[in-house]
Amino acid sequence: MQKSKVDVSMLVAFGGIRVGKEIRRAIATILVIYAEVKKTISSRSVSGPKRQAIFPCHSTKAPVADRRRSLFSSQLLSSTSSFILFPLSPPSAMFKLARTRPFTAALRAATEPSMRTRIAQQQRNLSIHEYLSANLLKSYGVGVPKGEVARSAEEAEAVAKSLGNDDMVIKAQVLAGGRGKGHFDNGLKGGVRVIYSPTEAKMFAGQMIGQKLITKQTGAAGRLCNSVYIVERKFARREFYLAVLMDRQTQSPVIVASSQGGMDIEAVAKENPEAIITTPIDIKVGVTDAIATKIATELGFSEQCVDEARQTIQNLYRAFMDTDATQIEINPLSETSDHQVLAMDAKLSFDDNAEFRQKEIFSWRDTTQEDADEVKAAEHGLNFIKLDGDIGCLVNGAGLAMATMDIIKLNGGSPANFLDVGGGATPAAIKTAFELITSDPKVSAIFVNIFGGIVRCDAIAQGLINVVHEMDLRTPIIARLQGTNMEQAHKSTNPASRSSQLRISRVLRKSPFSSARLSRWPARSTWVSNSLLVSKLRVDFSFVMSTVRLLHLSFLVKRVLRRN
Incomplete structure (x- = not known):
């Protein structure tokens, strides 16, 4: 030739x-x-x-x-x-x-x-309920409406009586936006309602507590409401938006403010970007009187409230820095008819990496508001996010996981999950990972993609073998193991190995893809080469x-x- x-x-x-x-x-x-x-x-x-x-x-x-x-x-x-x-x-x-x-x-x-593939944002930050946020901000000198939390209808009635006010607001405590426009699975509309008596407080609390609130952010599954927050109703003269958060572009904290409070800030940014004021903060200097006064004046606070607004902005920044927060969002920040500056609604998020020094704040985590599978994964050191597809993914490294999901999506497929086993994967962790993946009945195949830098390929291989035997797994598995202890991994999955009773098809010998589609793959099979x-x-x-x-x-x- x-x-x-x-x-x-x-x-x-x-x-x-x-x-x-x-x-x-x-x-x-x-x-x-x-x-x-x-x-x-x-x-x-x-x-x-x-x-x-x-x-x-x-x-x-x-x-x-x-x-x-x-x-x-x-x-x-x-x-x-x-x-x-x-x-x-x-x-x-x-x-x-x-x-x-x-x-x-x-x-x-x-x-x-x-x-790139759109996936749910990875939960790297702790979010806490509104009543906890209000109490925390109050401890830093930020004005908030008077209110208390209730975990039953009877408690709600007692709280309403203690406030001594005929105008009140009852808010379902669910970690999701759009509560006011949401609805409960029992038919009640609105997770935020105006009430005028303790009797109404008891009635609405009874309809909210123990039910799931469904909003645009929760999806059809909704989130369970375990408590309600009852506060005195304040009438706003002006409403503003103010947030302190970390900005990657400037690599510093930034204060984002707008005169159009009480609205969806994303809609404001799209329709009227000139209404948004962005002020980068030098972390070595902080928010000085001049910076805070300038922001308060540009927002449009009245002369009587500019000084109080300045103090509020400085206190919010101090809370942001002291608590290792990633975001403090006040929407709306209101100037009331009696010239008070109050944070009517607050959303706080904290960096998970700061848990070791923010133990009290992290003790407020409400796992009932989080996906049960994601909580289970976190307990075993896994990063797991459930998606809507039918191809299960088990990958080490977030970048490799994203690339794998991208190409699945580009070819018309749909990943069932994001799962990063990290660098400390053990056979036990692999078993947990497969339990999470196979708990989804839509999963028809599992794609394992491992590059062994820190993680050991032999540990992954042994985990695969254990999973197939212990779980009597019938879902086809596609696996790629490359890197540290790769040779030992290949030996453990060798057809001649007594420890591996899997049905294995090797490339250059028999092609599992050449004559049959994936739907015809034999159960309890793993192909290795x-x-x-x-x-x-x-x-x-x-x-x-x-x-x-x-x-x-x-x-x-x-x-x-x-x-x-």
């Missing part, structure tokens, strides 16, 4: 891609390879003996030297990438794919962050690595999604 300039058996790699000059060079090299392969294939019939000549590793009848070279290339390059479970199609199919929509979409995703990359190129392979990595995963996911 006359050798061509580029003789390709397979191109496989996994990972992210780099943008800029390298990606342009990679694309150019891909096109060169494509032209050479197309020329080679068009001059031969890719069937029978000639197919074996082009793809020597596909047949045991190929010359021994050719098979050895292919396997040597495989072992050499598997140290760069060893994707478990995927045998490839001929190069013609691979390069045909390179010109199709999945590949171009994947490239767009790499260069356009807006294309430590030699997947078989390639002989006479070009600088480093140019194409980043692009081909994404191409391969796109191709893999497309095959997986054909199960339906």
